[in-house]
Amino acid sequence: MKTVMLTYPQTLTSDELHTQPQVLAIGQFDGLHLGHASVILSAVRIARETGVQAAVMTFHPHPKEVMRKGDYEGYLTPLRDKEEILAGLGVNILYVVEFNDEFSKLTPKQFAHDLLLPLQTRTAVVGFDFRFGHQGAGDEQLLRSLGGNDMTVETVPPFLLNGEKVSSSLIRGLLKRGQMDEASQWLGRPYSIRGTVIHGEKRGRTIGFPTANLELLDRYVIPAKGVYAVRVQYGEQMLRGVMNLGVKPTFHESGMKPTFEVHLLDFEGQLYDQELKVELVHYIREERKFASIDALISQIREDALTAARLLS
Missing domain, CATH: 3.40.50.620 (HUPs)
Structure with missing residues (x-):
């Protein structure tokens, strides 16, 4: 074209x-x-x-x-x-x-x-x-x-x-509410974003869940804060992952710009400066603050298992 x-x-x-x-x-x-x-x-x-x-x-x-x-x-x-x-x-x-x-x-x-x-x-x-x-x-x-x-x-x-007319404004509303299944039906595909992997706080690797931190390439509609099961296109590869979209309230009080952190289930290696396309397939849960790091690690482990099951 x-x-x-x-x-x-x-x-x-x-x-x-x-x-x-x-x-x-x-x-x-x-x-x-x-x-x-x-x-x-x-x-x-x-x-x-x-x-x-x-x-x-x-x-x-x-x-x-x-x-x-x-x-x-x-x-x-x-x-x-x-x-x-x-x-x-x-x-x-x-x-x-x-x-x-x-x-x-x-x-x-x-x-x-x-x-x-x-x-x-x-x-x-x-x-x-x-x-x-x-x-x-x-x-x-x-x-x-x-x-x-x-x-x-x-x-x-x-x-x-x-029985309802498909429209962009209604799809935006679905994304804002984390209703990804409905949004995917109306779009005819999962909603996706593109970004470049940048250096983040590097906290994920210290708790056993390294993440790729994305800087979005365009001004996308930002869906609801929370945890998502995602598919990630990296070059010719399509990988499974779990993404946290939010402000990381366990570590930050307030005022932080939302971040996009993707933990890949099927990949090991460095991705800095690489471009990823992320399909937001399922909304798993809302973002929340945990009482301890151990509680957070336990929940991340459960989220990863949930994402693997939803994407299998």
Whole structure:
């Protein structure tokens, strides 16, 4: 899959962009959950049926981050994760449009005529609640009108799971409550984070449970504090582990920034400066303060056994 970064006003010509007739799924797609996947896979299907390339257009940074609206607290799928997932869905090209104050003021007509049509968009595929242009003035009906004879529009209905519409905001809520099984169902995969292993307090090795301390690579949505059963991708290896996300109250009183400490069940060796992708598969328990180091060690041992059982 090819990724093309776009800014507005767009100064590149179609030749420089190497554009071809394409079917284009349009949306923010943060989370790339089952609802988003239904839109994108519809675009891929239409593209295959018509013999053109399948493309996706998304926007970065997140409009809520730029406009400082709502309770935006981070990404479910930062751009790198989004690229990886989209490639697996069969997308040929990803357009990442820089969302800034100037772009937020585009009229619906400018969006369609200055951005979509020059990319040779033959079919635009959007979700049922798609809005575009300044202050969300445009909807799929207006997009269809603006496309005229050059661009058709396909609207994908809401994706329902157990009778409820799958949405990014509800997935964020599930993560904040530690409801990982439900979040995984709605995402279609376990929620994951990426980080680089950094030097920590090195306390884990002294109690028999060495940990990899992660510095996150992006501004992720942070799930509930607690202990998780995790799968860890390290290069080509997929390893089992148990992760503590929290402030380590047994050792610290208050005011500490949450840390991500992963104890790997199937690995021995140094991981400093290495990148790990961590899938949060199951929430085991909440973080709590222990009366003694021995009590903590006993609980960590039990957590490791629980993680091994859940991941077997």
